[in-house]
Amino acid sequence: MSDTPVDADEVRHVAELARVDLDEDEVEEFTTQFADILEYFDALDEVPEVDREDELVNVMRPDEVRDGLTQEEALSNAEETEDGYFKGPRVS
């Protein structure tokens, strides 16, 4: 058994955090599947501590104005626009 049991409420909570509505059938299905998958992920508990030698460097460029999309192009895939802006749903 996984030491991180997942129940339906937890699936609903995570779905809310992720902004994905689920119907009750999906909640039930995911609860079962997540238990299996998370149990499998528990194998990571056995991974030794490893020195991570990341050889990362920042890649910077001068902050210069360059051509981008036109306003029209940027709006071309929006379902709703108004006065050259994206139009989203009400905030509350």
Added chain:
Amino acid sequence: MSLNAFITKEAVESDEDGPLSGKTVAVKDNISTKGVRTTCGSAMLEEYVPPYDATVVELLKDAGATIVGKANMDEFGMGTTTETSAFGPTKNPVDESRVPGGSSGGSAAAVAAGEADLALGSDTGGSIRCPAAFCGVVGIKPTYGLVSRYGLVAYANSLEQIGPIAPTVEEAAGLLDVIAGPDERDGTTHDEGADSDYAAAATGDVEGLTIGVPTELVEGADEGVEEAFWAALDELEAQGAEYKEVSMPSVEKAVAAYYVIAMSEASSNLARFDGVRYGKSGGYEGNWNDAFARAREDGFGPEVKRRILLGTYALSAGYHDKYYAKAQDARAWVKQDFDAAFEDVDVLASPTMPVPPFKLGESLDDPLQMYLADANTVPVNLANLPAISVPAGETEGLPVGLQLIGKKFDEETIIRAASAVEN
């Protein structure tokens, strides 16, 4: 009759004269094509038309290629069979009752069936190599940073690369020559590959080459797959290569590490799909969080929801250290194991997929079983390395792929070794 290899069939001709003049190329539908809809296999983006070209698409056009269409794929690249596409599954041209592999299944099927001369796919955890193996064609996952990801709709940025699929190693290498090289619009690209001639490396000469076989990646494979694999290695040995077994204990944790990292990155990347700037909004009213959640319920299929939710869970307070941090440890461990192995060998070999192509519908109900099929491909993405899948015989009439893994930016050696498999 149709394999359903394409989501959108639309020819984009090029007037340029270049190495791909006269060649037709299928482009995976998560690679942006200006003016041609790019769905990512998702209902969310069914009507999305990019206002710009991905860098690799510009390079194809500059090289004279004709793009013949946008290839079917698992939704947002999330799958191993191309069955999670909102536009229906692609069939495997070798056996139409079976899947073509995924997620770049449309790309591989199009090439295998002759519906395109060449194709571009993307590989986050095996999505080029798996369908190449299942359809009996060649696929290359380049070293992370060799090919620009600008214009690739992101699923898991730290893992994915665009790469070529072709009937032969030389043709795949030739397409890689066209798309490889630095791009100022992708800060993770390197100078390697700028003036490459990978096609010239397909000499078929493996005299003196040392091949390592990680035992962990062969044990447990389907019997017929294993037989074809060892027969291919014996053939390479007969041509002057030598092989020896190596051990890489870390790869036993690679699937878990890969899925935790990929899902975590997906949960963040796919947050952008709220139906406001692009994608389906559904026109829901009320509180915007509710409106977004309903738009996303409509727009995403089950596998995408599963990964977004599991990724959100793995990153959430109280679980981050247990899952995400440990997965990063595992990723570093896998890299160390590869570094150690490459001290003694030139390339590593394994079956690309431990199993032959699944029957259509066989694996949809059990996501964990589907994830486990990626055991041999995901370690390569975790370690940022290059790998190629080349056809290596059959089992019960179904193609088997041999995977050859190289050192960072040493595409030449895996291309050379793979070309010998074709001899």
